[in-house]
Amino acid sequence: MIELENVGYSYGGGELLSDVSVTLPPGSFHFLTGPSGSGKTTLLKLCYGALVPTAGRLCAFGKDMRTLDRDQMALLRRRIGVVHQDCQFLDHLKLAENIALPLVVSGRDTATEAGNLDELMQWVGLAARTDALPPELSGGERQRAALARAVIMSPDVVLADEPTGNVDWEMSQRLMQLLVELNRMGKTVLIATHDLGLIRATKSQVQTRVLRISNRRLQHAGADL
Known part of the structure:
Protein backbone atom coordinates (compact mmCIF):
# COMPACT_ATOMS: atom_id res chain seq x y z
CA MET A 1 0.00 0.00 0.00
CA ILE A 2 2.59 2.56 1.17
CA GLU A 3 6.35 2.17 0.82
CA LEU A 4 9.11 4.48 2.04
CA GLU A 5 12.63 3.86 0.81
CA ASN A 6 15.50 5.79 2.44
CA VAL A 7 13.15 8.71 3.02
CA GLY A 8 14.38 11.85 4.74
CA TYR A 9 12.68 15.10 5.65
CA SER A 10 14.36 18.37 6.51
CA TYR A 11 12.79 21.69 7.42
CA GLY A 12 14.41 25.04 8.03
CA GLY A 13 17.87 23.55 7.71
CA GLY A 14 17.20 20.88 10.36
CA GLU A 15 16.79 17.19 9.66
CA LEU A 16 13.62 15.73 11.23
CA LEU A 17 13.73 12.24 9.70
CA SER A 18 16.61 10.40 8.07
CA ASP A 19 16.95 7.23 5.99
CA VAL A 20 13.47 5.88 6.82
CA SER A 21 12.52 2.65 5.07
CA VAL A 22 9.28 0.79 5.77
CA THR A 23 6.48 -0.94 3.88
CA LEU A 24 2.83 -0.98 4.99
CA PRO A 25 1.36 -4.03 3.24
CA PRO A 26 -2.38 -4.45 2.56
CA GLY A 27 -4.27 -5.46 5.68
CA SER A 28 -1.37 -4.81 8.07
CA PHE A 29 -1.62 -3.16 11.50
CA HIS A 30 1.27 -0.97 12.67
CA PHE A 31 1.94 1.15 15.72
CA LEU A 32 4.34 4.08 15.49
CA THR A 33 5.99 5.09 18.76
CA GLY A 34 8.61 7.54 19.93
CA PRO A 35 8.95 10.49 22.31
CA SER A 36 7.14 13.77 21.73
CA GLY A 37 8.82 15.70 18.94
CA SER A 38 10.49 12.63 17.47
CA GLY A 39 8.71 12.96 14.12
CA LYS A 40 5.65 10.69 14.38
CA THR A 41 3.27 13.31 12.96
CA THR A 42 5.78 14.23 10.27
CA LEU A 43 5.99 10.60 9.16
CA THR A 54 13.41 15.92 0.85
CA ALA A 55 15.28 12.66 0.22
CA GLY A 56 14.46 9.11 -0.81
CA ARG A 57 11.41 7.60 -2.49
CA LEU A 58 7.82 7.33 -1.26
CA CYS A 59 5.21 5.28 -3.13
CA ALA A 60 1.51 4.84 -2.40
CA PHE A 61 -0.57 2.25 -4.26
CA GLY A 62 2.32 1.74 -6.68
CA LYS A 63 2.69 5.40 -7.58
CA ASP A 64 5.68 7.62 -6.78
CA MET A 65 4.10 10.51 -4.90
CA ARG A 66 6.68 12.96 -6.25
CA THR A 67 5.36 12.44 -9.78
CA LEU A 68 1.68 13.11 -9.05
CA ASP A 69 -0.02 16.34 -10.08
CA ARG A 70 -2.59 18.06 -7.92
CA ASP A 71 -5.60 16.14 -9.27
CA GLN A 72 -3.82 12.79 -9.05
CA MET A 73 -2.81 13.52 -5.47
CA ALA A 74 -6.42 14.40 -4.57
CA LEU A 75 -7.62 11.07 -5.96
CA LEU A 76 -4.90 9.19 -4.07
CA ARG A 77 -5.80 10.87 -0.78
CA ARG A 78 -9.35 9.56 -1.06
CA ARG A 79 -7.87 6.12 -0.48
CA ILE A 80 -6.24 7.23 2.78
CA GLY A 81 -8.33 8.14 5.83
CA VAL A 82 -6.64 10.34 8.42
CA VAL A 83 -7.63 10.80 12.07
CA HIS A 84 -5.88 14.02 13.06
CA GLN A 85 -4.68 14.68 16.58
CA ASP A 86 -6.55 17.99 16.90
CA CYS A 87 -9.97 16.77 15.60
CA GLN A 88 -11.09 20.00 13.92
CA PHE A 89 -14.75 20.36 12.95
CA LEU A 90 -16.96 23.12 11.53
CA ASP A 91 -18.86 24.31 14.59
CA HIS A 92 -21.86 25.62 12.65
CA LEU A 93 -22.57 22.24 11.04
CA LYS A 94 -24.35 19.35 12.68
CA LEU A 95 -22.28 16.27 13.50
CA ALA A 96 -23.68 14.22 10.61
CA GLU A 97 -22.87 17.05 8.21
CA ASN A 98 -19.30 17.25 9.51
CA ILE A 99 -18.79 13.52 9.05
CA ALA A 100 -20.24 13.69 5.52
CA LEU A 101 -17.94 16.56 4.42
CA PRO A 102 -15.49 14.30 2.52
CA LEU A 103 -18.45 13.09 0.41
CA VAL A 104 -19.42 16.68 -0.38
CA VAL A 105 -15.85 17.68 -1.28
CA SER A 106 -15.49 14.66 -3.59
CA GLY A 107 -18.74 15.53 -5.37
CA ARG A 108 -20.66 12.43 -4.28
CA ASP A 109 -24.42 12.55 -3.75
CA THR A 110 -24.93 12.65 0.01
CA ALA A 111 -28.60 11.66 -0.41
CA THR A 112 -27.65 8.30 -1.90
CA GLU A 113 -25.02 7.84 0.81
CA ALA A 114 -27.46 8.56 3.66
CA GLY A 115 -27.86 4.89 4.55
CA ASN A 116 -24.11 4.38 4.75
CA LEU A 117 -23.77 7.50 6.90
CA ASP A 118 -26.44 6.28 9.33
CA GLU A 119 -24.77 2.86 9.54
CA LEU A 120 -21.38 4.46 10.16
CA MET A 121 -22.71 6.67 12.95
CA GLN A 122 -24.25 3.64 14.62
CA TRP A 123 -20.95 1.79 14.28
CA VAL A 124 -19.07 4.50 16.19
CA GLY A 125 -21.87 4.87 18.74
CA LEU A 126 -23.01 8.34 17.69
CA ALA A 127 -26.43 7.62 16.19
CA ALA A 128 -28.13 9.60 18.96
CA ARG A 129 -25.86 12.63 18.35
CA THR A 130 -26.61 13.17 14.66
CA ASP A 131 -27.91 16.73 15.14
CA ALA A 132 -25.42 17.78 17.82
CA LEU A 133 -23.02 20.63 17.11
CA PRO A 134 -19.28 20.01 17.65
CA PRO A 135 -19.02 22.24 20.77
CA GLU A 136 -21.64 20.00 22.44
CA LEU A 137 -19.53 16.84 22.05
CA SER A 138 -17.35 15.23 24.69
CA GLY A 139 -13.73 14.40 23.98
CA GLY A 140 -14.56 10.76 23.31
CA GLU A 141 -17.41 11.69 20.99
CA ARG A 142 -15.13 14.02 19.03
CA GLN A 143 -12.54 11.27 18.60
CA ARG A 144 -15.16 8.78 17.40
CA ALA A 145 -16.56 11.41 15.04
CA ALA A 146 -13.07 12.04 13.68
CA LEU A 147 -12.68 8.32 13.01
CA ALA A 148 -16.07 8.19 11.28
CA ARG A 149 -15.15 11.13 9.06
CA ALA A 150 -11.82 9.47 8.20
CA VAL A 151 -13.49 6.29 6.95
CA ILE A 152 -16.65 7.70 5.33
CA MET A 153 -15.01 7.29 1.89
CA SER A 154 -14.11 3.65 2.66
CA PRO A 155 -10.35 4.19 2.35
CA ASP A 156 -7.83 1.40 1.94
CA VAL A 157 -5.48 2.87 4.55
CA VAL A 158 -6.30 4.49 7.92
CA LEU A 159 -3.69 6.70 9.61
CA ALA A 160 -4.40 7.84 13.17
CA ASP A 161 -2.30 10.42 15.02
CA GLU A 162 -2.57 9.90 18.81
CA PRO A 163 -6.29 9.03 18.52
CA THR A 164 -6.55 8.21 22.24
CA GLY A 165 -4.43 11.07 23.55
CA ASN A 166 -7.30 13.10 25.03
CA VAL A 167 -9.64 10.39 26.34
CA ASP A 168 -9.73 8.08 29.35
CA TRP A 169 -8.67 4.43 29.29
CA GLU A 170 -12.16 3.04 28.73
CA MET A 171 -12.71 5.27 25.71
CA SER A 172 -9.20 4.47 24.46
CA GLN A 173 -10.15 0.80 24.45
CA ARG A 174 -13.36 1.53 22.56
CA LEU A 175 -11.54 3.55 19.91
CA MET A 176 -8.91 0.86 19.51
CA GLN A 177 -11.61 -1.77 19.09
CA LEU A 178 -13.03 0.24 16.20
CA LEU A 179 -9.59 0.43 14.58
CA VAL A 180 -9.08 -3.31 15.08
CA GLU A 181 -12.45 -3.95 13.41
CA LEU A 182 -11.37 -1.82 10.44
CA ASN A 183 -8.21 -3.89 10.13
CA ARG A 184 -10.24 -7.11 10.19
CA MET A 185 -12.21 -5.67 7.28
CA GLY A 186 -8.95 -5.54 5.33
CA LYS A 187 -7.86 -1.95 5.97
CA THR A 188 -4.21 -1.13 6.49
CA VAL A 189 -3.89 0.70 9.83
CA LEU A 190 -1.03 2.84 11.17
CA ILE A 191 -1.45 4.43 14.61
CA ALA A 192 0.97 6.92 16.12
CA THR A 193 0.91 6.73 19.91
CA HIS A 194 3.12 7.11 22.97
CA ASP A 195 0.89 4.81 25.06
CA LEU A 196 2.77 1.50 25.36
CA GLY A 197 0.02 0.09 27.61
CA LEU A 198 -2.46 0.58 24.79
CA ILE A 199 -0.17 -1.25 22.38
CA ARG A 200 0.19 -4.19 24.75
CA ALA A 201 -3.58 -4.38 25.23
CA THR A 202 -4.18 -4.35 21.47
CA LYS A 203 -1.63 -7.06 20.68
CA SER A 204 -3.95 -9.68 22.14
CA GLN A 205 -6.62 -8.80 19.56
CA VAL A 206 -4.69 -8.43 16.33
CA GLN A 207 -1.26 -9.16 14.87
CA THR A 208 0.68 -5.93 15.14
CA ARG A 209 4.05 -4.56 14.18
CA VAL A 210 5.67 -1.84 16.26
CA LEU A 211 7.80 0.87 14.68
CA ARG A 212 9.83 3.25 16.83
CA ILE A 213 11.39 6.59 15.87
CA SER A 214 14.66 7.33 17.64
CA ASN A 215 17.31 9.88 16.69
CA ARG A 216 15.49 10.70 13.45
CA ARG A 217 15.55 7.08 12.30
CA LEU A 218 12.92 4.35 12.24
CA GLN A 219 13.54 1.17 14.16
CA HIS A 220 11.57 -2.00 13.42
CA ALA A 221 10.63 -3.33 16.83
CA GLY A 222 8.52 -6.22 15.54
CA ALA A 223 5.60 -7.18 17.76
CA ASP A 224 7.52 -7.00 21.03
CA LEU A 225 8.03 -4.08 23.39
Whole structure:
Protein backbone atom coordinates (compact mmCIF):
# COMPACT_ATOMS: atom_id res chain seq x y z
CA MET A 1 0.00 0.00 0.00
CA ILE A 2 2.59 2.56 1.17
CA GLU A 3 6.35 2.17 0.82
CA LEU A 4 9.11 4.48 2.04
CA GLU A 5 12.63 3.86 0.81
CA ASN A 6 15.50 5.79 2.44
CA VAL A 7 13.15 8.71 3.02
CA GLY A 8 14.38 11.85 4.74
CA TYR A 9 12.68 15.10 5.65
CA SER A 10 14.36 18.37 6.51
CA TYR A 11 12.79 21.69 7.42
CA GLY A 12 14.41 25.04 8.03
CA GLY A 13 17.87 23.55 7.71
CA GLY A 14 17.20 20.88 10.36
CA GLU A 15 16.79 17.19 9.66
CA LEU A 16 13.62 15.73 11.23
CA LEU A 17 13.73 12.24 9.70
CA SER A 18 16.61 10.40 8.07
CA ASP A 19 16.95 7.23 5.99
CA VAL A 20 13.47 5.88 6.82
CA SER A 21 12.52 2.65 5.07
CA VAL A 22 9.28 0.79 5.77
CA THR A 23 6.48 -0.94 3.88
CA LEU A 24 2.83 -0.98 4.99
CA PRO A 25 1.36 -4.03 3.24
CA PRO A 26 -2.38 -4.45 2.56
CA GLY A 27 -4.27 -5.46 5.68
CA SER A 28 -1.37 -4.81 8.07
CA PHE A 29 -1.62 -3.16 11.50
CA HIS A 30 1.27 -0.97 12.67
CA PHE A 31 1.94 1.15 15.72
CA LEU A 32 4.34 4.08 15.49
CA THR A 33 5.99 5.09 18.76
CA GLY A 34 8.61 7.54 19.93
CA PRO A 35 8.95 10.49 22.31
CA SER A 36 7.14 13.77 21.73
CA GLY A 37 8.82 15.70 18.94
CA SER A 38 10.49 12.63 17.47
CA GLY A 39 8.71 12.96 14.12
CA LYS A 40 5.65 10.69 14.38
CA THR A 41 3.27 13.31 12.96
CA THR A 42 5.78 14.23 10.27
CA LEU A 43 5.99 10.60 9.16
CA LEU A 44 2.20 10.32 8.99
CA LYS A 45 2.02 13.53 6.92
CA LEU A 46 4.54 12.06 4.50
CA CYS A 47 2.41 8.93 4.18
CA TYR A 48 -0.68 10.85 3.08
CA GLY A 49 1.09 13.43 0.96
CA ALA A 50 0.74 16.51 3.16
CA LEU A 51 4.55 16.71 3.12
CA VAL A 52 6.99 15.80 0.37
CA PRO A 53 10.21 13.95 1.24
CA THR A 54 13.41 15.92 0.85
CA ALA A 55 15.28 12.66 0.22
CA GLY A 56 14.46 9.11 -0.81
CA ARG A 57 11.41 7.60 -2.49
CA LEU A 58 7.82 7.33 -1.26
CA CYS A 59 5.21 5.28 -3.13
CA ALA A 60 1.51 4.84 -2.40
CA PHE A 61 -0.57 2.25 -4.26
CA GLY A 62 2.32 1.74 -6.68
CA LYS A 63 2.69 5.40 -7.58
CA ASP A 64 5.68 7.62 -6.78
CA MET A 65 4.10 10.51 -4.90
CA ARG A 66 6.68 12.96 -6.25
CA THR A 67 5.36 12.44 -9.78
CA LEU A 68 1.68 13.11 -9.05
CA ASP A 69 -0.02 16.34 -10.08
CA ARG A 70 -2.59 18.06 -7.92
CA ASP A 71 -5.60 16.14 -9.27
CA GLN A 72 -3.82 12.79 -9.05
CA MET A 73 -2.81 13.52 -5.47
CA ALA A 74 -6.42 14.40 -4.57
CA LEU A 75 -7.62 11.07 -5.96
CA LEU A 76 -4.90 9.19 -4.07
CA ARG A 77 -5.80 10.87 -0.78
CA ARG A 78 -9.35 9.56 -1.06
CA ARG A 79 -7.87 6.12 -0.48
CA ILE A 80 -6.24 7.23 2.78
CA GLY A 81 -8.33 8.14 5.83
CA VAL A 82 -6.64 10.34 8.42
CA VAL A 83 -7.63 10.80 12.07
CA HIS A 84 -5.88 14.02 13.06
CA GLN A 85 -4.68 14.68 16.58
CA ASP A 86 -6.55 17.99 16.90
CA CYS A 87 -9.97 16.77 15.60
CA GLN A 88 -11.09 20.00 13.92
CA PHE A 89 -14.75 20.36 12.95
CA LEU A 90 -16.96 23.12 11.53
CA ASP A 91 -18.86 24.31 14.59
CA HIS A 92 -21.86 25.62 12.65
CA LEU A 93 -22.57 22.24 11.04
CA LYS A 94 -24.35 19.35 12.68
CA LEU A 95 -22.28 16.27 13.50
CA ALA A 96 -23.68 14.22 10.61
CA GLU A 97 -22.87 17.05 8.21
CA ASN A 98 -19.30 17.25 9.51
CA ILE A 99 -18.79 13.52 9.05
CA ALA A 100 -20.24 13.69 5.52
CA LEU A 101 -17.94 16.56 4.42
CA PRO A 102 -15.49 14.30 2.52
CA LEU A 103 -18.45 13.09 0.41
CA VAL A 104 -19.42 16.68 -0.38
CA VAL A 105 -15.85 17.68 -1.28
CA SER A 106 -15.49 14.66 -3.59
CA GLY A 107 -18.74 15.53 -5.37
CA ARG A 108 -20.66 12.43 -4.28
CA ASP A 109 -24.42 12.55 -3.75
CA THR A 110 -24.93 12.65 0.01
CA ALA A 111 -28.60 11.66 -0.41
CA THR A 112 -27.65 8.30 -1.90
CA GLU A 113 -25.02 7.84 0.81
CA ALA A 114 -27.46 8.56 3.66
CA GLY A 115 -27.86 4.89 4.55
CA ASN A 116 -24.11 4.38 4.75
CA LEU A 117 -23.77 7.50 6.90
CA ASP A 118 -26.44 6.28 9.33
CA GLU A 119 -24.77 2.86 9.54
CA LEU A 120 -21.38 4.46 10.16
CA MET A 121 -22.71 6.67 12.95
CA GLN A 122 -24.25 3.64 14.62
CA TRP A 123 -20.95 1.79 14.28
CA VAL A 124 -19.07 4.50 16.19
CA GLY A 125 -21.87 4.87 18.74
CA LEU A 126 -23.01 8.34 17.69
CA ALA A 127 -26.43 7.62 16.19
CA ALA A 128 -28.13 9.60 18.96
CA ARG A 129 -25.86 12.63 18.35
CA THR A 130 -26.61 13.17 14.66
CA ASP A 131 -27.91 16.73 15.14
CA ALA A 132 -25.42 17.78 17.82
CA LEU A 133 -23.02 20.63 17.11
CA PRO A 134 -19.28 20.01 17.65
CA PRO A 135 -19.02 22.24 20.77
CA GLU A 136 -21.64 20.00 22.44
CA LEU A 137 -19.53 16.84 22.05
CA SER A 138 -17.35 15.23 24.69
CA GLY A 139 -13.73 14.40 23.98
CA GLY A 140 -14.56 10.76 23.31
CA GLU A 141 -17.41 11.69 20.99
CA ARG A 142 -15.13 14.02 19.03
CA GLN A 143 -12.54 11.27 18.60
CA ARG A 144 -15.16 8.78 17.40
CA ALA A 145 -16.56 11.41 15.04
CA ALA A 146 -13.07 12.04 13.68
CA LEU A 147 -12.68 8.32 13.01
CA ALA A 148 -16.07 8.19 11.28
CA ARG A 149 -15.15 11.13 9.06
CA ALA A 150 -11.82 9.47 8.20
CA VAL A 151 -13.49 6.29 6.95
CA ILE A 152 -16.65 7.70 5.33
CA MET A 153 -15.01 7.29 1.89
CA SER A 154 -14.11 3.65 2.66
CA PRO A 155 -10.35 4.19 2.35
CA ASP A 156 -7.83 1.40 1.94
CA VAL A 157 -5.48 2.87 4.55
CA VAL A 158 -6.30 4.49 7.92
CA LEU A 159 -3.69 6.70 9.61
CA ALA A 160 -4.40 7.84 13.17
CA ASP A 161 -2.30 10.42 15.02
CA GLU A 162 -2.57 9.90 18.81
CA PRO A 163 -6.29 9.03 18.52
CA THR A 164 -6.55 8.21 22.24
CA GLY A 165 -4.43 11.07 23.55
CA ASN A 166 -7.30 13.10 25.03
CA VAL A 167 -9.64 10.39 26.34
CA ASP A 168 -9.73 8.08 29.35
CA TRP A 169 -8.67 4.43 29.29
CA GLU A 170 -12.16 3.04 28.73
CA MET A 171 -12.71 5.27 25.71
CA SER A 172 -9.20 4.47 24.46
CA GLN A 173 -10.15 0.80 24.45
CA ARG A 174 -13.36 1.53 22.56
CA LEU A 175 -11.54 3.55 19.91
CA MET A 176 -8.91 0.86 19.51
CA GLN A 177 -11.61 -1.77 19.09
CA LEU A 178 -13.03 0.24 16.20
CA LEU A 179 -9.59 0.43 14.58
CA VAL A 180 -9.08 -3.31 15.08
CA GLU A 181 -12.45 -3.95 13.41
CA LEU A 182 -11.37 -1.82 10.44
CA ASN A 183 -8.21 -3.89 10.13
CA ARG A 184 -10.24 -7.11 10.19
CA MET A 185 -12.21 -5.67 7.28
CA GLY A 186 -8.95 -5.54 5.33
CA LYS A 187 -7.86 -1.95 5.97
CA THR A 188 -4.21 -1.13 6.49
CA VAL A 189 -3.89 0.70 9.83
CA LEU A 190 -1.03 2.84 11.17
CA ILE A 191 -1.45 4.43 14.61
CA ALA A 192 0.97 6.92 16.12
CA THR A 193 0.91 6.73 19.91
CA HIS A 194 3.12 7.11 22.97
CA ASP A 195 0.89 4.81 25.06
CA LEU A 196 2.77 1.50 25.36
CA GLY A 197 0.02 0.09 27.61
CA LEU A 198 -2.46 0.58 24.79
CA ILE A 199 -0.17 -1.25 22.38
CA ARG A 200 0.19 -4.19 24.75
CA ALA A 201 -3.58 -4.38 25.23
CA THR A 202 -4.18 -4.35 21.47
CA LYS A 203 -1.63 -7.06 20.68
CA SER A 204 -3.95 -9.68 22.14
CA GLN A 205 -6.62 -8.80 19.56
CA VAL A 206 -4.69 -8.43 16.33
CA GLN A 207 -1.26 -9.16 14.87
CA THR A 208 0.68 -5.93 15.14
CA ARG A 209 4.05 -4.56 14.18
CA VAL A 210 5.67 -1.84 16.26
CA LEU A 211 7.80 0.87 14.68
CA ARG A 212 9.83 3.25 16.83
CA ILE A 213 11.39 6.59 15.87
CA SER A 214 14.66 7.33 17.64
CA ASN A 215 17.31 9.88 16.69
CA ARG A 216 15.49 10.70 13.45
CA ARG A 217 15.55 7.08 12.30
CA LEU A 218 12.92 4.35 12.24
CA GLN A 219 13.54 1.17 14.16
CA HIS A 220 11.57 -2.00 13.42
CA ALA A 221 10.63 -3.33 16.83
CA GLY A 222 8.52 -6.22 15.54
CA ALA A 223 5.60 -7.18 17.76
CA ASP A 224 7.52 -7.00 21.03
CA LEU A 225 8.03 -4.08 23.39
